[in-house]
Amino acid sequence: MRKQPGWALPNLKEAQKRTKNEVLIEKSIFQISPEMKQLGVGRNYYLRTYGCQANERDGETIAGILEALQFTQVDTPEQADFILLNTCAVRKNAEDKVLGELGSLKRLRKNNPDLLFGMCGCMAQEEEIVNTLLEKYPHVDLIFGTHNIHRLPELLYQAMMSREKTIEVFSKEGEIIENLPVKRFGSHKAWVNIMYGCDKFCTYCIVPYTRGKERSRSMEDILDEIRSLKQENYKEVTLLGQNVNSYGKDLQLEGGFARLLEEVAKIGMERIRFTTSHPWDFTDEMVDIIAKYDNIMPFIHLPVQSGDNDILKTMGRRYTIEEYKQLFDKINQKVKNCAFSTDIIVGFPNETEEQFQRTLDIVDYCQYDNAFTFIYSPREGTPAARMEDNVPFEVKQERLARLNEKANYYAHLKNENYRGKIVKVIVDGPSKKNKDVFSGYTETNKLVNFTAQDVVAGDIIMVEITDVKTWSLNGIQVKK
Numbered sequence: 001m002r003k004q005p006g007w008a009l010p011n012l013k014e015a016q017k018r019t020k021n022e023v024l025i026e027k028s029i030f031q032i033s034p035e036m037k038q039l040g041v042g043r044n045y046y047l048r049t050y051g052c053q054a055n056e057r058d059g060e061t062i063a064g065i066l067e068a069l070q071f072t073q074v075d076t077p078e079q080a081d082f083i084l085l086n087t088c089a090v091r092k093n094a095e096d097k098v099l100g101e102l103g104s105l106k107r108l109r110k111n112n113p114d115l116l117f118g119m120c121g122c123m124a125q126e127e128e129i130v131n132t133l134l135e136k137y138p139h140v141d142l143i144f145g146t147h148n149i150h151r152l153p154e155l156l157y158q159a160m161m162s163r164e165k166t167i168e169v170f171s172k173e174g175e176i177i178e179n180l181p182v183k184r185f186g187s188h189k190a191w192v193n194i195m196y197g198c199d200k201f202c203t204y205c206i207v208p209y210t211r212g213k214e215r216s217r218s219m220e221d222i223l224d225e226i227r228s229l230k231q232e233n234y235k236e237v238t239l240l241g242q243n244v245n246s247y248g249k250d251l252q253l254e255g256g257f258a259r260l261l262e263e264v265a266k267i268g269m270e271r272i273r274f275t276t277s278h279p280w281d282f283t284d285e286m287v288d289i290i291a292k293y294d295n296i297m298p299f300i301h302l303p304v305q306s307g308d309n310d311i312l313k314t315m316g317r318r319y320t321i322e323e324y325k326q327l328f329d330k331i332n333q334k335v336k337n338c339a340f341s342t343d344i345i346v347g348f349p350n351e352t353e354e355q356f357q358r359t360l361d362i363v364d365y366c367q368y369d370n371a372f373t374f375i376y377s378p379r380e381g382t383p384a385a386r387m388e389d390n391v392p393f394e395v396k397q398e399r400l401a402r403l404n405e406k407a408n409y410y411a412h413l414k415n416e417n418y419r420g421k422i423v424k425v426i427v428d429g430p431s432k433k434n435k436d437v438f439s440g441y442t443e444t445n446k447l448v449n450f451t452a453q454d455v456v457a458g459d460i461i462m463v464e465i466t467d468v469k470t471w472s473l474n475g476i477q478v479k480k
């Protein structure tokens with residue numbers, strides 16, 4: 001399909017650029033004009049979100065906007081008048097899933113000719129993907145990116161009224177918009193964005209291109225949001241950023257993330273979590289604050305990616321494995337009973353067996369509670385995608401299997417420490433199968449299935465662990 005006037009298409013070269021321009025924080029830019037206020041009356045939407053927590057949180061904003069337009073959320077695409085896929089681009093298999101879904105959903109238009117298809121999120125930021133959509137998925141009516149979610153009312157209005165394909169993707173980040181509606185999916189746990197974008201440019205990663213440069217929200221806006229959440233009886237917040245340790249650097253905020261974390265802790269929210277922390281700029285002040293406050297949970301996601309210094313260097317990770325171990329030890333010593341999770345990539349271009357062995361060694365050293373493991377996936381426009389690669393795919397698969405075996409062993413071993421112990425659990429809700437069985441999470445982020453009476457989501461209760469599995473614990477409520 002030829003480019004139409006009025007479209008704003010993604011542009012990789014633009015996305016690669018960084019400017020020092022100050023980012024405006026806009027508090028009043030989001031408005032719904034009168035002609036759009038009824039847009040969703042009598043219409044249903046189905047929203048499916050893929051990928052990381054940043055995307056999940058965007059999904060909450062999108063749902064908030066759609067409901068401000070009076071759309072009603074439904075659980076199945078068959079019931080919908082507007083199907084929107086909020087997508088992830090971090091690996092090719094995530095993209096393939098979305099494209100498969102888009103292909104199979106097309107059939108629904110036969111019964112509902114007015115059905116509207118939309119795609120947003122990180123895949124929409126990719127030049128290559130939008131070209132594929134134009135060529136092979138002509139049924140997609142609306143495409144918008146991660147930087148213009150606030151434009152959804154206008155874009156949807158245009159797509160619905162004109163019945164013409166509408167595309168608006170900004171490759172460069174815009175201002176931070178503070179007054180967007182939100183439909184939170186949880187009633188006692190909430191995600192709070194503290195910053196957007198990423199400037200780390202790890203050589204394998206597409207995120208800096210799909211989410212723009214690092215921009216921090218103002219500390220006051222974040223604290224106000226958390227104070228309101230506390231008033232609304234939320235019990236847990238997770239502070240979100242691609243690298244939360246960078247928080248405030250762009251604002252020249254003294255104290256940075258450590259200071260923010262302390263201010264959040266003082267608000268008195270029962271549980272505070274944060275993700276993700278890059279090992280490179282994890283400061284001593286941060287470790288001290290985590291150790292000092294009981295309401296900052298002793299659970300750190302600390303992506304290592306590889307155990308080999310040459311691979312780490314080629315990945316652009318900015319730390320050596322010795323520095324990583326030092327940081328890990330420091331946190332372990334200062335933060336009581338701290339649990340750790342990590343991300344690991346196997347089969348980075350030209351990874352040798354010895355280099356992979358060093359990745360197994362770091363898993364032996366850290367004995368992670370949980371490891372998210374991936375086969376390297378080349379991403380268009382990233383430096384690593386241009387590297388020659390002599391590792392056959394079968395070798396990568398076999399390394400992944402060996403790594404998973406080790407990671408699972410430690411996940412189970414760590415859980416064994418809980419057998420017979422009494423732990424604090426936040427109740428998420430009853431299990432679908434049995435209403436006397438509930439699930440929830442420990443402070444160290446372990447999933448627990450337990451029997452209990454008279455508990456509701458958001459309660460924090462004591463549970464005795466009676467059995468352990470690799471990915472969860474079983475227990476019974478202990479009455480005080």
Ligand code: 5AD
Pocket residue numbers: 090091204205206303305343344345374375376377378379
């Ligand atoms: N291939 C495989 N894994 C990747 N990740 C990011 N980019 C890639 C890629 N191109 C992994 C990293 C990161 C996690 C969110 O996804 O481990 O920490």
Ligand code: SF4
Pocket residue numbers: 198199200201202205206207208242243278
């Ligand atoms: Fe990607 Fe690295 Fe930024 Fe994480 S820190 S989002 S891996 S570029």
